[in-house]
Amino acid sequence: MRSMIIQAKTMQIPINILCKYPFLNASMEYVKQKAIAPIDALYLHAGILDRIRTIFADAMENKEETKALAHDSDDAIYLYPWIRIILAFMKLPRVTNKVANLLSKQFNKLLVIEDESTLVLIARDQGITITRVAENQAIVINTVSFPFRLPVLEFLKIEAKFKSPAWKLVNRLLQGGYVFLRKHDIARMIEELVKNKVSEVNPALNDEDLKNTFMAEPPLKIFYDGLLASTKEKIATTGSVDEALPIDDSAFPPCINAILDKNTKGVNLTHSERLFLVYFLLTIGKTVEEVLDLFRSQPDYNEKISRYQVEFAAGKHGKQTQYKPHNCMTLESLSICKKADPIFGSKRCTEPKTPFKNPLTFYRRTSWVRAHGASQSMMSNASKSETPDQEKTPKESEPE
Amino acid sequence: MNNYVKALFQAYYHEIPLASLTPVDLPKREFGFIIPDKKGMIRHKAFVDAKDYKAFLVQNVPIHAYYSATLYNSPWKDRMDLKDYTGCDLIFDIDCDHIDTPCKQEHDTWTCKECGQHGTGKVPEKCPSCNANSFEEKSWLCDECLTKAKSETVKLIDDFLAWDFGLPPDSTGIYFSGQRGFHVHLEGEKFRTMATDERREFADYITATGISLPSLGFNSKGSAITGFTIKDPGWRGKIATRLLRLLDDLGNDTDTSALSHELQETLKMDKGVLEQRLKNKDPNWTLKKIGDAKWNSIMNFIIADIKCEIDVPVTIDIHRLIRAPNTLHGKTGFKNMKLTRDQLTTFDPFTDAVAFKGNEERIKMLGDVPRFRIEDRNYGPYAKDDIETMSLGAAVFLMCKNLGVVA
Numbered sequence A: 001m002r003s004m005i006i007q008a009k010t011m012q013i014p015i016n017i018l019c020k021y022p023f024l025n026a027s028m029e030y031v032k033q034k035a036i037a038p039i040d041a042l043y044l045h046a047g048i049l050d051r052i053r054t055i056f057a058d059a060m061e062n063k064e065e066t067k068a069l070a071h072d073s074d075d076a077i078y079l080y081p082w083i084r085i086i087l088a089f090m091k092l093p094r095v096t097n098k099v100a101n102l103l104s105k106q107f108n109k110l111l112v113i114e115d116e117s118t119l120v121l122i123a124r125d126q127g128i129t130i131t132r133v134a135e136n137q138a139i140v141i142n143t144v145s146f147p148f149r150l151p152v153l154e155f156l157k158i159e160a161k162f163k164s165p166a167w168k169l170v171n172r173l174l175q176g177g178y179v180f181l182r183k184h185d186i187a188r189m190i191e192e193l194v195k196n197k198v199s200e201v202n203p204a205l206n207d208e209d210l211k212n213t214f215m216a217e218p219p220l221k222i223f224y225d226g227l228l229a230s231t232k233e234k235i236a237t238t239g240s241v242d243e244a245l246p247i248d249d250s251a252f253p254p255c256i257n258a259i260l261d262k263n264t265k266g267v268n269l270t271h272s273e274r275l276f277l278v279y280f281l282l283t284i285g286k287t288v289e290e291v292l293d294l295f296r297s298q299p300d301y302n303e304k305i306s307r308y309q310v311e312f313a314a315g316k317h318g319k320q321t322q323y324k325p326h327n328c329m330t331l332e333s334l335s336i337c338k339k340a341d342p343i344f345g346s347k348r349c350t351e352p353k354t355p356f357k358n359p360l361t362f363y364r365r366t367s368w369v370r371a372h373g374a375s376q377s378m379m380s381n382a383s384k385s386e387t388p389d390q391e392k393t394p395k396e397s398e399p400e
Numbered sequence B: 001m002n003n004y005v006k007a008l009f010q011a012y013y014h015e016i017p018l019a020s021l022t023p024v025d026l027p028k029r030e031f032g033f034i035i036p037d038k039k040g041m042i043r044h045k046a047f048v049d050a051k052d053y054k055a056f057l058v059q060n061v062p063i064h065a066y067y068s069a070t071l072y073n074s075p076w077k078d079r080m081d082l083k084d085y086t087g088c089d090l091i092f093d094i095d096c097d098h099i100d101t102p103c104k105q106e107h108d109t110w111t112c113k114e115c116g117q118h119g120t121g122k123v124p125e126k127c128p129s130c131n132a133n134s135f136e137e138k139s140w141l142c143d144e145c146l147t148k149a150k151s152e153t154v155k156l157i158d159d160f161l162a163w164d165f166g167l168p169p170d171s172t173g174i175y176f177s178g179q180r181g182f183h184v185h186l187e188g189e190k191f192r193t194m195a196t197d198e199r200r201e202f203a204d205y206i207t208a209t210g211i212s213l214p215s216l217g218f219n220s221k222g223s224a225i226t227g228f229t230i231k232d233p234g235w236r237g238k239i240a241t242r243l244l245r246l247l248d249d250l251g252n253d254t255d256t257s258a259l260s261h262e263l264q265e266t267l268k269m270d271k272g273v274l275e276q277r278l279k280n281k282d283p284n285w286t287l288k289k290i291g292d293a294k295w296n297s298i299m300n301f302i303i304a305d306i307k308c309e310i311d312v313p314v315t316i317d318i319h320r321l322i323r324a325p326n327t328l329h330g331k332t333g334f335k336n337m338k339l340t341r342d343q344l345t346t347f348d349p350f351t352d353a354v355a356f357k358g359n360e361e362r363i364k365m366l367g368d369v370p371r372f373r374i375e376d377r378n379y380g381p382y383a384k385d386d387i388e389t390m391s392l393g394a395a396v397f398l399m400c401k402n403l404g405v406v407a
Helices: A015-020 A023-032 A036-043 A048-060 A075-091 A093-111 A116-125 A150-160 A183-199 A208-214 A218-238 A253-262 A271-284 A287-297 A302-315 A329-331 A359-383 B002-013 B050-060 B143-162 B196-207 B234-250 B261-269 B273-278 B292-307 B312-316 B341-346 B392-400
Strands: A005-008 A011-015 A139-142 A144-146 A148-151 A172-175 A178-182 B029-033 B042-045 B063-070 B070-071 B085-088 B090-094 B109-112 B118-120 B135-138 B173-176 B179-185 B220-222 B224-226 B321-323 B338-339 B358-365 B373-376 B378-379 B387-391 B402-407
Touching: A011 A015, A011 A116, A015 A023, A015 A075, A015 A116, A023 A075, A036 A048, A036 A075, A036 A208, A048 A093, A048 A218, A075 A093, A075 A183, A075 A208, A075 A253, A093 A218, A148 A150, A148 B341, A150 A178, A150 A183, A150 B196, A172 A302, A172 B234, A183 B312, A208 A218, A208 B063, A218 B063, A253 A271, A253 A287, A253 A359, A271 A287, A271 A302, A271 A359, A271 B273, A287 A302, A329 B196, A359 B341, B002 B050, B029 B050, B063 B070, B085 B135, B090 B143, B090 B312, B135 B234, B143 B179, B143 B196, B234 B261, B234 B273, B234 B292, B261 B273, B261 B292, B338 B341, B358 B392, B373 B392, B378 B387, B392 B402
Parallel strands: none
Antiparallel strands: A005 A011, A139 A144, A148 A178, A172 A178, B029 B042, B029 B063, B063 B321, B070 B085, B090 B179, B109 B118, B109 B135, B173 B179, B173 B338, B220 B224, B358 B387, B358 B402, B373 B378
């Protein structure tokens, strides 16, 4: 088995690499060539189910490493598609995200220590057409080598999904149409692709026939029911930050407060400001009528046009897409971000350890802290009612 | 638009060769027109054939003609979600309106619609007298405005698109807009498939939005500063190169007044040392008199000077209508025209874009007219009711601005 080589399109990838990185297209090619029915693969590679159980348990504990992905045999190649099939059966987005996170982080750890030629093979299999820069053209910045280069438009397709400033094109080494990259940049890009791939709902995996066949096999059904129960139990015990909270207007981020202030004063909002405000308010649960009420103070308010536009944003017309508010980087480009504004700005937007990537996160975190902080504060005040000098002043208990 | 100008516009559209009027992929684009006596913009027009498009222009004589940077399978549908988007050209818009030039103080005016307060230069956010936010604006065009817009366009094409993005100038479509600026079009399939996020990142690179010195590798440990070298790719190299030029500028008459006097003096003291290090590609920027805070101020000055003043929403928007090639601008009578990079260098909009040349006309002024130039003759300033004989291009220019009529 070790000497076997799979030719995927024009690339030849050894079998040990296919086992090590089962997300590769060439690995999928290997599975197809073997022509083993998916259910049969579970019986032929008996260790897969145990490994899946361990992976789900590790994921639910937010681990970033798992021993169950060991690539000592071609079990690993069948393991990966089965993890995705089980996730498709479960349809639990939070579990899918946790498993995606675990797998992608685990693969990253392997990729950063991979030799450069293998890394190029893996990246190219994933559609990242990196090339090794010739020795005499290598970029070295302060002793750090940037041995790879990627066409800028391809870089943007991957980079636009990253939210950290270090990944922004403006902070990258760009010249002649290529972005120069380090080895662990490539590993990080592949990590992101794997994470997206595992997270996405793949209709091919969401196969009712396969699910019925799977569930018709008693041992497999027992395995699945057990896995589902333990996973759900884990969800229940870890609690959720997404639980429904009443809408808290005082938890709005600076950008929204600044727009609302302009609106209250009857200042004409720009098109981008209006869109962002509508997407934001609808997403946090305001009704179409509540949003329209706000716009009625606009000098150029037109009931018919505004109603159509707000309802469109709420997914009641057209393709019925419910739009999400822009993220912080987009808002910065559109000059809507007010994180440093002397009136509306908030240092919470720029806290280096937990920078917000989307104003929704600011809102959700703030309103959650307020709701929970308030109840905890009430409890703590009750228990300390005899020592009023230890109580916090209302001002101090504000999140800011 | 008066009948005199309308007849000239109609003749122009009648005479213009079909090929120069026809955008690439015409049948997949939506067209929009402002037509005299018709309310609002006529939108959702589409043409399967260039001849139909030309016939429409001749028959309707629009003041302004626009086409979509976007390609659709059904561009004629009146709802965006039904048009069936297939891709969008990547567009850059450089407009005098977005560039601060001192000449605006001389030729641009605003009047508050509430209290009548009057001022010059950039329109304020609120009226200083009554706090209202609705103004009547009058902007004007001058050599200084368009020269600045042209130099920004050259910067975009040479320093960013060619040097950084590897796009040869002959692969970009460069257009004079017909009034206040320039458009640069990138039309290949690889640009058309770009998502909004990717377009934003592209624009952010050019405008230095989100630039982070620590992320670029600018590092200070104690008093030791590690900067960039002139051979570095990306913004690192741009900053180092501009710093080297700034040091050179400090020794000659170049205007560096945007940098504080104190910083200029401090830099002058260490000029020799730093210049030598930059020329030797040494990233050691440690200087006794310049600490973190001062470096930040210098960097801010340099970055502001390097970045390009594009109108970002135009680049990001994938449903934007832009002025159609080789059509006439109803506010100037100038042609929107395509230029090569070489032509851009010597391009003089007040001569080369003038669509109507030849006979002279006697023009009576309908209001105060600031100074202006058409071809090699300067005109004005004029007061209301003044009468002047001027070239046809100058006459059309004033009539398009509703500031003159044939006397």
